[in-house]
Amino acid sequence: MNKINVFCFGFGQVAKNFVKRLKIEKIPFQLTTTSRQETKSKNFEDTDYQSFQFNEKQFDNNLIKNLDEADHILISIAPVNGEDIVIKNFKEKFKEKKFKWITYLSATSVYGDHGGEWVDEKSKTNPTSINGINRLKVEKNWIELSQKYNLPLQIFRLSGIYSNQYNVLKRLKTGEVKIINKKNHFFSRIHVEDIASALSKSLDNFKKNEIYNISDDKPASNKEVIMYGIKLLGVDEPQTIEINEIESEMLKNFYKDSKKVSNKKMKNCFNFELKYPTYIEGLDYINNNSI
Numbered sequence: 001m002n003k004i005n006v007f008c009f010g011f012g013q014v015a016k017n018f019v020k021r022l023k024i025e026k027i028p029f030q031l032t033t034t035s036r037q038e039t040k041s042k043n044f045e046d047t048d049y050q051s052f053q054f055n056e057k058q059f060d061n062n063l064i065k066n067l068d069e070a071d072h073i074l075i076s077i078a079p080v081n082g083e084d085i086v087i088k089n090f091k092e093k094f095k096e097k098k099f100k101w102i103t104y105l106s107a108t109s110v111y112g113d114h115g116g117e118w119v120d121e122k123s124k125t126n127p128t129s130i131n132g133i134n135r136l137k138v139e140k141n142w143i144e145l146s147q148k149y150n151l152p153l154q155i156f157r158l159s160g161i162y163s164n165q166y167n168v169l170k171r172l173k174t175g176e177v178k179i180i181n182k183k184n185h186f187f188s189r190i191h192v193e194d195i196a197s198a199l200s201k202s203l204d205n206f207k208k209n210e211i212y213n214i215s216d217d218k219p220a221s222n223k224e225v226i227m228y229g230i231k232l233l234g235v236d237e238p239q240t241i242e243i244n245e246i247e248s249e250m251l252k253n254f255y256k257d258s259k260k261v262s263n264k265k266m267k268n269c270f271n272f273e274l275k276y277p278t279y280i281e282g283l284d285y286i287n288n289n290s291i
Contacts, residue, residue: 001203003028004100007070009086010034010077011051013163014105017196018074020045025200032066034059034077056080059089067093072101074199079134087141095149101206102146102153103199108188108213110136110157114259116184121157121211121265129253143209152208158195159188159215159261162282164290168229169283172238179223179240180255187222187254188215188261191276201270212266218278219260225279232287 004027008015011033022029023045031047034054039062042051052063067090075086087094094102109132110125127133139155146153162168171177198214230237246252267273276282 001027003030004072004203005030005070006032006072006074007067008033009054009073009075012076013161013166013192014158014195014199015074015076016044017163017192018199019047021193021196021200023047027200027203032063032070034063039063054085054089056085064093068097071099072203073099074103074105076105078131079138082134082137084138084141087138087145091145094145094151100152101203102151103202104139104142104153104155106135106139106155106157107131108157108159108215108259108261109257110139111257111259111261113257116186116258116260118260118262119213120262121213128256131253132257139211146209152206154202154206154208155211156195156198156214157211157261159190159213161192161195162189162279163192164286167283167286168225169233169286172226172229172233172235175238177226177229177238179226179238180243180246180251181223181240182221182243182255185221185255185258186219186260187258188219188263189225189279189282190215191274191282194274194276197272197275198266198270201272205270207269210269212269213261213263214266215261215263216274216276216278216282217263218280220279225283228280229283232283 006029031049033051035051036055039053039060040051042049052060109129110127111119111123112126112128112132125136127136142153195214243255
């Protein structure tokens with residue numbers, strides 16, 4: 001593959017693992033990122049890059065030159081006050097510049113509650129949480145912009161992300177986990193390295209205006225995952241609380257939705273096998289290598 005010039009709006013765990021994946025696959029690239037805090041020359045995984053300040057209040061005007069030179073755009077910044085700050089500040093740049101690949105990272109919260117049934121990319125979107133409502137609104141904004149300016153856009157709807165650094169095993173060790181007693185509550189998850197692989201695969205298998213669910217093969221209840229973690233670590237079972245005892249509004253919203261997210265389209269279109277097809281392989285690896 002020819003050298004690509006990647007501009008990452010936001011540089012969190014997904015974007016960083018995408019960069020790691022590019023290096024593993026020996027895809028030559030130039031990198032620019034944004035940061036909420038400051039403009040600074042940085043290094044990640046032996047890659048020198050420029051990071052520019054960009055948040056809902058301000059941005060460093062010097063980033064525009066790098067954006068003009070980029071051909072691959074990854075947007076991982078969550079909606080701010082119900083809107084996408086990339087569209088808000090740089091809409092005209094997407095009109096002027098002919099990018100080759102634009103990926104917006106959304107979330108499966110856009111589907112809302114489906115009573116524990118399977119959902120795919122054609123399923124009804126009926127978000128119940130503020131996060132899901134805002135994600136769906138921004139998805140529609142990107143689709144409208146894509147249609148207006150004929151952009152090479154794809155949308156990834158990410159399931160619950162875990163990684164070698166952030167996972168239920170670490171939370172069990174620190175006593176942060178509680179079991180929520182709710183029957184028929186299913187949700188899907190995905191290891192961050194598999195998201196990175198899907199992004200990498202999409203470089204050669206790109207179809208514009210497509211939406212993909214990014215999830216593993218085994219939706220499961222939160223309790224099922226926690227109990228497997230307990231088995232691996234040999235720790236005591238944490239406290240079980242009833243759904244009406246949850247104090248966190250974010251957690252309450254999470255338990256409103258129950259669904260199993262299908263990844264068939266992702267696997268068929270990108271033709272790759274997940275490194276961690278279920279939470280079992282993921283937690284086994286983490287337990288053996290990262291704890």
